[in-house]
Amino acid sequence: MGLPAVTSSEELSTRALYQLDLLLQQQTTPDDTAAILIEPVLGEGGYVPAPPSFLKGLREVADKHGLLLIFDEVQCGFGRTGKYFFCEYSGVVPDIMVVAKGIANGFPLSGIISRKDIMDAQAPGTIVRTGLISLRFLNSIYCLGRNLCGKCCSLRCCSGMRRCHEGRKHIR
Amino acid sequence: MKEENILDNVQARSAELFASLEQLRRDPAVAPFILDVRGAGLMAGVEFASPTPASDVFRFQGAPANLASRVAKRCQENGLFILTTSVYQVRMFSSAFLNI
Numbered sequence: 001m002g003l004p005a006v007t008s009s010e011e012l013s014t015r016a017l018y019q020l021d022l023l024l025q026q027q028t029t030p031d032d033t034a035a036i037l038i039e040p041v042l043g044e045g046g047y048v049p050a051p052p053s054f055l056k057g058l059r060e061v062a063d064k065h066g067l068l069l070i071f072d073e074v075q076c077g078f079g080r081t082g083k084y085f086f087c088e089y090s091g092v093v094p095d096i097m098v099v100a101k102g103i104a105n106g107f108p109l110s111g112i113i114s115r116k117d118i119m120d121a122q123a124p125g126t127i128v129r130t131g132l133i134s135l136r137f138l139n140s141i142y143c144l145g146r147n148l149c150g151k152c153c154s155l156r157c158c159s160g161m162r163r164c165h166e167g168r169k170h171i172r
Numbered sequence: 173m174k175e176e177n178i179l180d181n182v183q184a185r186s187a188e189l190f191a192s193l194e195q196l197r198r199d200p201a202v203a204p205f206i207l208d209v210r211g212a213g214l215m216a217g218v219e220f221a222s223p224t225p226a227s228d229v230f231r232f233q234g235a236p237a238n239l240a241s242r243v244a245k246r247c248q249e250n251g252l253f254i255l256t257t258s259v260y261q262v263r264m265f266s267s268a269f270l271n272i
Binding site: 089 | 178183208
């Protein structure tokens with residue numbers, strides 16, 4: 001944005017949210033927009049954590065216009081940032097969260113976590129086909145892990161996750 | 173994760189990692205070449221100064237080229253596997269969860 005490096009995160013959030021507001025007025029109207037998708041900690045874009053004020057602003061924009069807020073916690077979820085999920089730092093709750101990587105200690109598992117009315121809107125098989133695993137709740141991972149890899153370490157990892165039910169706490 | 177107190181361990185190791193990176197940033201010999209130290213927990217990134225591109229407001233002509241990948245290469249030669257990320261000169265430290 002061409003601002004000095006010392007600019008506060010609140011100021012940066014305000015500016016970025018203004019740009020988002022313009023985007024919804026000029027480029028894609030809220031009626032034509034389904035969701036806002038964000039990595040709360042930008043991964044391959046340079047390890048940039050979103051300030052809490054920005055995530056809170058996104059939640060407000062999503063609520064105002066009836067958009068879904070989707071957090072991609074594939075890289076920053078499951079403990080890597082010191083909380084189960086990075087969104088816990090801000091307290092902002094997404095409508096959908098996608099997870100992978102740390103979920104199974106390196107075994108290629110991924111999941112989509114959301115509430116029932118959203119997951120029920122998807123026709124059966126529409127996600128599994130792409131290689132992703134559609135999960136209503138995290139405990140499904142346990143069953144899946146058991147089917148795929150028996151007693152390997154990913155099962156133990158998932159089992160621990162399942163007990164905690166952490167993912168469900170952080171979804172609307 | 174609960175039994176091994178992984179989240180507490182991440183917080184503790186994170187404090188150590190960021191303390192050492194900030195210390196490096198205060199070192200007058202390298203300070204001019206470090207634009208930013210950022211991240212959360214054990215997702216830590218260091219952005220180095222770069223002599224290019226010309227239109228970048230943070231461009232620093234006196235900085236060596238390709239610092240991030242050169243630092244990463246040297247770390248890998250010494251047994252520390254780290255990667256670079258983004259179009260800028262960012263080197264990322266990431267926890268041992270496999271980044272597939």
